[in-house]
Amino acid sequence: MDGNIVGLPAGYRDFMFEDAESRRHIENEFASVFSSAGFREVIPSAVEYLDLYARGNQGIRERAMRFLDRDDNLLALRADFTPAVARIVAAHIREMPRPIRLWYSGPVFRKTDRHRGQYQEFSQIGAELIGGDPPAADGEILDIALQSLSRSGFPDACVHVNHAGIFRGLVNSLGLKESELAEVRSAIDRKDMRALGVRMEELGVNGSVRAQVNTLSRTVGDSRSLAAVASSIGNEESRDALASLESLASRLPRWRDRITFDLTEIDEMEYYTGVMFTFLSPAHSVEVGRGGRYDSLMREFGVDLPAVGFSFSMDRLGECE
Amino acid sequence: MKNRVLIALPKGRLYETGMELLGKAGIIIPPAAGGSRKLVFPDEEGRYEFVPLKPIDIPVYVESGTIDAGIVGSDVLRELEADVYEPVDLAIGICRMVLAAPSGAALPRGGSLRVATKYPRTTERYFRGKQLHVHIVKLDGSVEIAPLLGLADAIVDLVETGRTLRENGMHVVEDVARVSAKLIVNRTAMKMKSGDVRHLITQLDTVVYENPGQQN
Numbered sequence: 172m173d174g175n176i177v178g179l180p181a182g183y184r185d186f187m188f189e190d191a192e193s194r195r196h197i198e199n200e201f202a203s204v205f206s207s208a209g210f211r212e213v214i215p216s217a218v219e220y221l222d223l224y225a226r227g228n229q230g231i232r233e234r235a236m237r238f239l240d241r242d243d244n245l246l247a248l249r250a251d252f253t254p255a256v257a258r259i260v261a262a263h264i265r266e267m268p269r270p271i272r273l274w275y276s277g278p279v280f281r282k283t284d285r286h287r288g289q290y291q292e293f294s295q296i297g298a299e300l301i302g303g304d305p306p307a308a309d310g311e312i313l314d315i316a317l318q319s320l321s322r323s324g325f326p327d328a329c330v331h332v333n334h335a336g337i338f339r340g341l342v343n344s345l346g347l348k349e350s351e352l353a354e355v356r357s358a359i360d361r362k363d364m365r366a367l368g369v370r371m372e373e374l375g376v377n378g379s380v381r382a383q384v385n386t387l388s389r390t391v392g393d394s395r396s397l398a399a400v401a402s403s404i405g406n407e408e409s410r411d412a413l414a415s416l417e418s419l420a421s422r423l424p425r426w427r428d429r430i431t432f433d434l435t436e437i438d439e440m441e442y443y444t445g446v447m448f449t450f451l452s453p454a455h456s457v458e459v460g461r462g463g464r465y466d467s468l469m470r471e472f473g474v475d476l477p478a479v480g481f482s483f484s485m486d487r488l489g490e491c492e
Numbered sequence: 493m494k495n496r497v498l499i500a501l502p503k504g505r506l507y508e509t510g511m512e513l514l515g516k517a518g519i520i521i522p523p524a525a526g527g528s529r530k531l532v533f534p535d536e537e538g539r540y541e542f543v544p545l546k547p548i549d550i551p552v553y554v555e556s557g558t559i560d561a562g563i564v565g566s567d568v569l570r571e572l573e574a575d576v577y578e579p580v581d582l583a584i585g586i587c588r589m590v591l592a593a594p595s596g597a598a599l600p601r602g603g604s605l606r607v608a609t610k611y612p613r614t615t616e617r618y619f620r621g622k623q624l625h626v627h628i629v630k631l632d633g634s635v636e637i638a639p640l641l642g643l644a645d646a647i648v649d650l651v652e653t654g655r656t657l658r659e660n661g662m663h664v665v666e667d668v669a670r671v672s673a674k675l676i677v678n679r680t681a682m683k684m685k686s687g688d689v690r691h692l693i694t695q696l697d698t699v700v701y702e703n704p705g706q707q708n
Contacts, residue, residue: 287552331683362577362682365701391686433683449683456495456684457557 182283182291186489193492194294194485198276200323201296201483208315210272210298215255217277221245223254234281236291248280252482253468256299261472269302269476276485290486297462297482301469306415308479309446309464310422316450316462316481317426324492328459330426331391331433331449334416335440335463337400340408341383345376359388359437379405390434394420397432412445419446439463448481455491459483497540497681497688498532500554500562502547506673509584510563517695539688551576551676560681561692567650567671571611577682579693580675583700589614589669592662593646594639599665608638609648618648618668636660 179185186194202212224232224247231254235247249255252275264271276296283289300312313330320328338359342352351374358367367388371381383404390400394417401413420430436449445464452459462481469476501510511521520536532543543559551574553559565585569578589611593599608629609615619626629644636656638644648668651657657664675696682689 288556362579362677363581364579365581365697391683431683438679451680451683453684456680458680458683 181285182289184290184292190489194489197323197485197488197492198296201276201319202274204315204319204322205274205298208272208311208318210274210315213256213259213273213275214277215249215252215259215275217249218246219249219255219258221247223247223258224250231281234283236280236282249277250279250281252277252279252295252297253299253465253480256301256480257468257472257474257478260301260469260476261474265474270308271301272298273301274298294485294489295482296485296488297460297480299478299480301478302476303479304477305445305464305479306418306422308477309415309419312462312479312481313419313430313446313448314423314426316448316460316483317429320450320452320459320483323488325452325454325459325488327453329429329431329451329453331431331436331451332416332419333432333434333436333447334412335443335445335447336412336415337404337409337434338387338437338440340406340410340412341380341387341404343408344380344406345371345374345384347374347376355384356437356440359384359435362388362435364388383409387434390432392432393427393430394432400434416446446479450481450483452491457487457491459487459491495685496534496538497560497685497692499540499542499692500550500559500564501542501544502550502562502564502673503544504547506547506563506565506585507544510582510673513582513584513696513699517692517699519692519695540692548572554676554678557678557680559678560685561675561677561689563673564676565671565673566669567611567614569674569676570669571614573613574676575679577677577679578674579677580696580700582673582675582696585671585673587650587652587671588664588667589648589671590651590667591618591646591648591665592636592651592657593665595661595663600645605646606644607646607648608635608644610635611648614668615648636662 221235221237224235231251235250237245237247240246256273256275260271278292278294280292283291298315300308317328317330354370358370371384386400386403390396397413397417401410404410416432442465443463444466447463448461449458450460460481460483464479466477469478501507514521519540521542522536532541534541547564547568550562550564551569551572554562554576555574567589599605605626606629607615607626608631610631612628612630615628631638635647635649638647640660650671677689
């Protein structure tokens with residue numbers, strides 16, 4: 172540092188006038204959509220026990236900015252909103268009538284690789300619907316997400332939708348050990364279809380299941396492509412998941428042409444239990460947010476409630492405006 | 493330009509074979525374009541645009557989405573641990589990444605092995621996987637000379653024929669990884685530019701795997 176008091180540490184930045192105004196504008200638009208839909212704001216503490224991030228959301232704990240308090244407790248700057256929201260529900264509002272509708276906005280902090288041009292502080296804005304069942308709650312949250320994007324200057328925003336149960340159902344019928352499964356998952360995640368085929372064959376996965384994995388790994392399209400997949404899938408969990416995606420689409424006729432079913436994306440599949448969203452801005456060719464259903468997270472906080480939510484990157488939105 | 497798929501080509505040992513493979517896949521880059529000083533040039537159809545870059549820079553560009561896709565060696569890709577799709581193993585630029593040491597001298601055991609390499613993260617991962625602790629010295633070139641000069645006991649580096657190793661009095665101790673060139677694709681580009689990106693994937697996949705006779 173050498174006495175450089177006007178400099179910033181690597182990975183941080185200031186937002187000046189126009190940038191600050193554009194972020195404020197986006198936040199206001201989101202806030203107005205959220206509040207007219209009955210969502211109420213929470214401002215979680217900026218500091219948490221590091222152990223908050225031990226649960227579920229993988230990778231976050233390792234990247235959290237950690238420090239010790241007076242009593243040598245291990246603390247972290249907020250590294251993710253969703254666990255904080257889960258904690259808030261468990262701590263303050265267990266008895267509120269369900270479903271509980273919350274929204275939040277603010278900075279999160281994560282360590283990033285050196286010299287990759289990434290920031291270590293970034294801003295998120297999002298909403299969570301806790302205690303609501305699919306498909307109604309999923310439809311409500313997706314509707315709010317697309318509405319708020321549309322209102323804040325992204326009228327062409329679209330969403331890629333998948334369901335964790337489709338692949339999970341299939342995985343259970345693979346009959347593989349956890350380490351073997353990790354290899355299969357990694358090949359799908361890299362979209363390396365040849366390696367996937369070869370590895371499944373080596374592992375002795377039967378031909379019909381292999382064909383189903385291949386079908387899933389190629390399916391991107393509208394409701395018709397879901398129907399095509401459903402007819403070729405042999406297990407009940409996957410078929411139920413496909414059916415719930417169809418029913419989600421039928422609830423949102425207004426957004427029909429904005430929804431693409433992308434069954435190939437299995438990133439973060441361990442974290443989500445149901446529907447999964449990736450929000451995109453075609454005009455800018457960027458991903459602006461993610462979301463999905465995480466029914467097991469609340470249970471870790473002692474409250475057994477289903478939950479679904481999304482969060483947008485304010486930094487991406489601000490850059491696009 | 494935002495909507496045309498932008499593809500990074502690796503300068504160096506993969507450049508010519510990469511262009512050749514694209515040509516066989518029906519994506520023809522005019523011969524003049526590669527040699528000219530233009531930074532970005534289109535293929536004949538005007539469907540894609542190409543930008544030659546240093547291989548080590550390609551994963552960062554593609555991960556960030558600044559560039560939609562690229563051709564890059566799996567050595568570089570693993571070293572940078574980039575979060576990108578790798579839909580096609582192009583089966584060009586095949587070689588081995590190996591642990592090599594001076595012939596005739598026993599490798600020190602325990603925690604005192606010093607390894608020189610251009611691939612510190614890959615090397616660290618490899619030895620961690622074997623539950624061995626080593627000291628890694630990161631170098632940028634002529635790694636094989638490090639043991640001769642006494643900077644390290646062994647090296648982790650690429651070998652094609654093994655000739656360089658032999659000339660420097662070294663031998664392969666064990667294989668670390670098989671290396672080959674991959675097509676990599678940005679996660680968002682796969683969704684937002686799916687038509688052209690999928691065309692690229694299918695064409696390359698077909699040329700590599702379904703007409704192996706056409707390959708050299």
